[in-house]
Amino acid sequence: MLGVTWADPSARVTGAVEVRTRDAESGKWSNWLSLDGDSGQGESGAARGGTEPAWVGPSDGVEVRVDGKSSERLPKGLRLDMIDPGGEASALEPAAYTVEESESPSAATDAPAPEESVTGSAEPSVSEPVPSEPSVSEPSVSESPSQSEPVTPSATPSESASDSASPSVSPSPSVNVPTAPPSTAPKPPITSRAGWGADESISPEEPGYLPGGKIKAVVVHHTAESNDYTCAQAPAVVRGIYAYHVRQLKWKDIGYNFLVDKCGTVYEGRKGGVDLPVMGAHAYGFNSETTGISVLGTYTTVAPSQEAMTSVARIAAWKLGQYGVDPTGTTTLTAGADGTNYFRKSWTKGAQLSFPTIHGHRDGYNTQCPGDAFYDRLGTIRSWAAGPVAGLTLKSVTGTGVSGSTYYTKADVTVNWSATTPAALIAKYEVLVDGKAAATATGTAGSAKATLAVGTHKVAVRAVHQSGKTTTTAAATVVAETTAPTFTTKPNLALRTGTVTTTAVPLAVKWKATDGGSLKEVRLTAPVAKTYGPTVTSANHTAKSNAATKWSLTAHDLAGNTALASVTGTPVILQETSATKSGTWTTKSSSSYLGGKSYTSKTKNASLSWTFTGRSAAWVVSRASTSGQAHIYVDGTKVTTVDLKSSTAKYRDALWTKTWASSGKHTVKIVVVGTSGRPTVTTDGLVYLK
Numbered sequence: 001m002l003g004v005t006w007a008d009p010s011a012r013v014t015g016a017v018e019v020r021t022r023d024a025e026s027g028k029w030s031n032w033l034s035l036d037g038d039s040g041q042g043e044s045g046a047a048r049g050g051t052e053p054a055w056v057g058p059s060d061g062v063e064v065r066v067d068g069k070s071s072e073r074l075p076k077g078l079r080l081d082m083i084d085p086g087g088e089a090s091a092l093e094p095a096a097y098t099v100e101e102s103e104s105p106s107a108a109t110d111a112p113a114p115e116e117s118v119t120g121s122a123e124p125s126v127s128e129p130v131p132s133e134p135s136v137s138e139p140s141v142s143e144s145p146s147q148s149e150p151v152t153p154s155a156t157p158s159e160s161a162s163d164s165a166s167p168s169v170s171p172s173p174s175v176n177v178p179t180a181p182p183s184t185a186p187k188p189p190i191t192s193r194a195g196w197g198a199d200e201s202i203s204p205e206e207p208g209y210l211p212g213g214k215i216k217a218v219v220v221h222h223t224a225e226s227n228d229y230t231c232a233q234a235p236a237v238v239r240g241i242y243a244y245h246v247r248q249l250k251w252k253d254i255g256y257n258f259l260v261d262k263c264g265t266v267y268e269g270r271k272g273g274v275d276l277p278v279m280g281a282h283a284y285g286f287n288s289e290t291t292g293i294s295v296l297g298t299y300t301t302v303a304p305s306q307e308a309m310t311s312v313a314r315i316a317a318w319k320l321g322q323y324g325v326d327p328t329g330t331t332t333l334t335a336g337a338d339g340t341n342y343f344r345k346s347w348t349k350g351a352q353l354s355f356p357t358i359h360g361h362r363d364g365y366n367t368q369c370p371g372d373a374f375y376d377r378l379g380t381i382r383s384w385a386a387g388p389v390a391g392l393t394l395k396s397v398t399g400t401g402v403s404g405s406t407y408y409t410k411a412d413v414t415v416n417w418s419a420t421t422p423a424a425l426i427a428k429y430e431v432l433v434d435g436k437a438a439a440t441a442t443g444t445a446g447s448a449k450a451t452l453a454v455g456t457h458k459v460a461v462r463a464v465h466q467s468g469k470t471t472t473t474a475a476a477t478v479v480a481e482t483t484a485p486t487f488t489t490k491p492n493l494a495l496r497t498g499t500v501t502t503t504a505v506p507l508a509v510k511w512k513a514t515d516g517g518s519l520k521e522v523r524l525t526a527p528v529a530k531t532y533g534p535t536v537t538s539a540n541h542t543a544k545s546n547a548a549t550k551w552s553l554t555a556h557d558l559a560g561n562t563a564l565a566s567v568t569g570t571p572v573i574l575q576e577t578s579a580t581k582s583g584t585w586t587t588k589s590s591s592s593y594l595g596g597k598s599y600t601s602k603t604k605n606a607s608l609s610w611t612f613t614g615r616s617a618a619w620v621v622s623r624a625s626t627s628g629q630a631h632i633y634v635d636g637t638k639v640t641t642v643d644l645k646s647s648t649a650k651y652r653d654a655l656w657t658k659t660w661a662s663s664g665k666h667t668v669k670i671v672v673v674g675t676s677g678r679p680t681v682t683t684d685g686l687v688y689l690k
Helices: 103-107 234-248 306-321 378-386
Strands: 003-004 017-023 034-035 059-066 079-083 087-092 217-222 258-260 267-268 292-294 330-334 350-356 358-360 394-399 402-403 404-408 412-418 426-433 436-441 447-451 456-465 470-472 476-480 485-497 503-513 521-524 530-531 539-541 550-558 562-569 571-574 580-582 586-589 599-600 606-621 629-634 637-643 650-672 681-689
Touching: 003 017, 003 059, 003 234, 059 079, 079 234, 103 485, 217 306, 234 267, 258 306, 267 306, 292 306, 358 378, 394 476, 404 412, 404 580, 412 456, 426 447, 436 447, 447 550, 470 550, 485 550, 485 562, 485 606, 485 650, 485 681, 503 550, 503 562, 503 571, 571 606, 637 650, 650 681
Parallel strands: 217 292, 217 358, 258 292, 404 476
Antiparallel strands: 003 079, 017 034, 017 059, 079 087, 258 267, 330 350, 394 412, 402 404, 412 447, 426 436, 426 456, 456 470, 456 476, 485 503, 503 539, 521 530, 521 550, 550 562, 571 681, 580 606, 586 599, 599 681, 606 650, 606 681, 629 637, 629 650
16 A cells, blocks of 8 residues: 655645556556545644555555646655555655656656656656646635635644544543444444454554534545455555554544445444544544545546445444434534635635535545545435335236236235345335235345235335335235136047148147136147147147047136146048949059058049048048049038149148037048049048047
């Protein structure tokens, strides 16, 4: 970890302070990292001023450049401070300063790394030019054109009445320790100082407490350093900040009350008790009425992780909840010193100023902190901290079927929901059935099961924020019913037209199922598996001849109730040779015919008849462009005349079918018409369904 410090703690660098480091393993130089030009905390007894520290990881080289219009603009005693979180700190004074008015800041920023870079030597060479233009990312403290130097608020007690209650740097056994009030919000997990490895020997002074004993606001910070640290390194980053504040700036302790890493781990900052109103050093002029939370990293262009923001919201809710402060409200703070904020608003010592109860450091001090991207998310943090749960949506009700906007179930349902408020801030979810809680789930849950009585119900989800505020989704209509569907037309079979083989006789399965408006589907489960929609009442299939086949169907309603039904049928092929014939018929042989043979006749009134017991029949013929017509008689009555003519040759074609309501004995007779020019009729026999 490193930082740039200077002799006068009241001085301030208004230009850009940038560093880059050389990775100890790869030897590559990092991009330039901008340091916030003033730590701006206002700690009583500070020995030096300085930038925010930056975590750079294991490095063996460093370069620093400071942007100022002239050497007089730079504070005296400027130096680089380097901290090993597990060991000692070191400081390097600049060997020289370079000013080149002709070079632009952007050119300097893109300059390649010089051959002779600052490493561990105590005599560094400064080979980078200093840009001539001040940084636009750090506004001047004063708007007055008559002031050539920025207004730099002093950290001395005489200039900060609000912060003058900071205790003496010498230990005092008479410190008045306040009582920790209970909070309206639960306390989040916090890693203690011992947990992150604080060396208590370097800060032996007693902690101080807010003079009014009440926290009125939370000030949100970032540490303005690289985001490249790992979560395992985060305790070392905290130790580095601690060492920088105490050893380099000579503060009594780390400035922040709490720190949060990008994985959402919360660290105890300044000693004195996390549940007490400890006086921090994080918001110059307003330390005596606030607590400070800082997220490790820089968030100028990217926002912190959701885990980090969740933890900030949880700490803020807990601390403000101890004093009855609304996280989404505003509060009035008394300025402990003259000041100007990032938005150019100025005030004098003793001014009464209104702030959001959760606000950014820049609202009360001239700093970029907590970065543009983080500052833009403060509204989200306020809403998370205060509640109610946001973005609550009932996504679906499973274990059911749905028709339009109505769900159907037998009894048990699983209700699924989502919310945008992080789970850690949600106390519980409740599944409401007709307005009453039927199931409860934790804040991390996204679903819960419930059992419904028979009838129509309104089902909703209620989210309970840790504050106790509630949000309820729109209700879904769920019908619980246990009545099974019915087959109003039992399954039955009928032969149909198509090509006949001994292994595939065309037939249709027919049925009709109903269920009071909530029929979902009908499934054919044997001899094959098929699923049909609620309005389908028949399906075409084939069956093996001379073999009994059972056709099984199951009707499903949307609630999950079922009904079973089946029918068994055997397609039987009656060859032409089994027919009773009259007139002249000639036998023809071909592998294209059923059984390899067929009968053909050109003789008018030649006939074939078959008698069988069944409920469906189909006449099977061969067809060509020269085929003629035939009359068909059923049980002695002529029912139709069919034309066998076809532009393409067809064999084993079930051209005509007949189905009866029930099985019975029937006779089917075909008679050759003797059609002029094409009298030929060729038959392959008759198929009936037994």
